[in-house]
Amino acid sequence: GHRYALQGDNLVLFGAGGGIPFYGVERIVNGQRTAYYAQLYGAILDHVVKDKNIKTVVLFNKALSMDVNPDLLRYDRAPDNSDTLDVYGKGMSGTLRILLQGGKDVVFVIDSPRMDFDPAACVSRLANTAPAKMLCAIPREKHELQTNQYHRKVQEILKQYPMVKRWDLAESLCDARYCWAMRDGIMLY
Numbered sequence: 001g002h003r004y005a006l007q008g009d010n011l012v013l014f015g016a017g018g019g020i021p022f023y024g025v026e027r028i029v030n031g032q033r034t035a036y037y038a039q040l041y042g043a044i045l046d047h048v049v050k051d052k053n054i055k056t057v058v059l060f061n062k063a064l065s066m067d068v069n070p071d072l073l074r075y076d077r078a079p080d081n082s083d084t085l086d087v088y089g090k091g092m093s094g095t096l097r098i099l100l101q102g103g104k105d106v107v108f109v110i111d112s113p114r115m116d117f118d119p120a121a122c123v124s125r126l127a128n129t130a131p132a133k134m135l136c137a138i139p140r141e142k143h144e145l146q147t148n149q150y151h152r153k154v155q156e157i158l159k160q161y162p163m164v165k166r167w168d169l170a171e172s173l174c175d176a177r178y179c180w181a182m183r184d185g186i187m188l189y
Contacts, residue, residue, distance in 0.1 A: 012054075014044045020073065021045070021059050022091030023098065028072035038076050045095060049102035057099055060109035064088055064150040085153045092154070096161045105165070110154055112169035112189070113143035113179035119189040122182040137178035143170065 015021060019037035023045055026038045048054050064071045064084065073087040081087055092108075099106050115138055122136035144151075158166055173179050173188055181189045 014048070016040055018062075020061050020088070020091065022088075022095040024076040024094070025087060025091035026074045026076060028074060033074055033079075035076070045098065048104070049098060054104070056105040056107065058107045058109060059095070060111065063111035063114065063147045064153075065114075065146075066149045067146055085149055088150075089153045089157050092157045093160065096157070096164055100161065100163060106161075106163070107165045107167055108154070108158060110151070110166060110168040110170070111147070112173055113138060113140075114146060115179075115181050115189070116142075117181075119181035119187070123187060135178070136182035137180045140174050140177055140179050143174065143179045 016037065018027065019041055020027070021041050021044070023042055024038050025041070027034045048057055064073075066084070071084055072082075073084045073091075075081055075087040075090055078087075078090070081090075096106060096108075119136065158164055170179060181187070
C-alpha cells in the first residue's frame with residue numbers, strides 16, 4: 001500500500017448524522033428506538049479497533065440537548081434505563097475503554113456552542129454596505145446554560161480516562177462574554 005510521509009494525509013470519516021458514536025447507544029425518535037445507530041456504530045467501532053493502521057480515533061457528536069427538546073437515548077445493555085445523561089455516560093465510558101484497550105490514541109471533541117441563528121446570515125451581511133445590526137455570536141452564559149449537564153457528564157467520564165485527549169471547541173470559539181460564529185470578518189463555523 002501507500003506510505004504516507006505527510007502527516008494528516010490519511011483521514012477517514014465514519015458516521016451518520018444524528019448518531020452517537022458509542023457502542024450500544026440508540027436514539028429514541030417519536031417514541032421508537034432507532035437500533036440503526038447502535039448497529040452502525042457498533043460495526044464501525046469494531047472495524048476501527050481491529051484495523052492496526054488506524055492509530056488515532058477522534059470521537060465527536062452534537063452536544064446532548066437537555067433543554068427545549070431533550071434528546072432521548074437508550075442503552076441496549078440496559079434498555080430500561082431512561083436517564084439520557086446516564087446512558088450517554090455509560091456508552092461513552094464503555095467505548096473509550098474498548099478503544100484504549102485496542103491500543104488507540106483517542107481524542108474526544110466537546111461540541112461547539114449551538115448558535116440560535118443561521119451563521120450563513122453573517123456572511124450575506126458582509127456583502128451589504130448597511131452597518132451590521134446583528135452580533136454574530138451568542139452570550140457565553142447561554143451556551144453554558146444549554147450544555148452544562150452534557151459538559152458535567154463528559155468531564156466526569158474523561159476524568160476516568162486520563163489518556164484520552166480532550167478538544168473543547170468552545171475554547172477556540174468563545175471569549176469571556178460571547179461565543180462567536182464570525183469574528184473580525186472571519187467565519188468560524
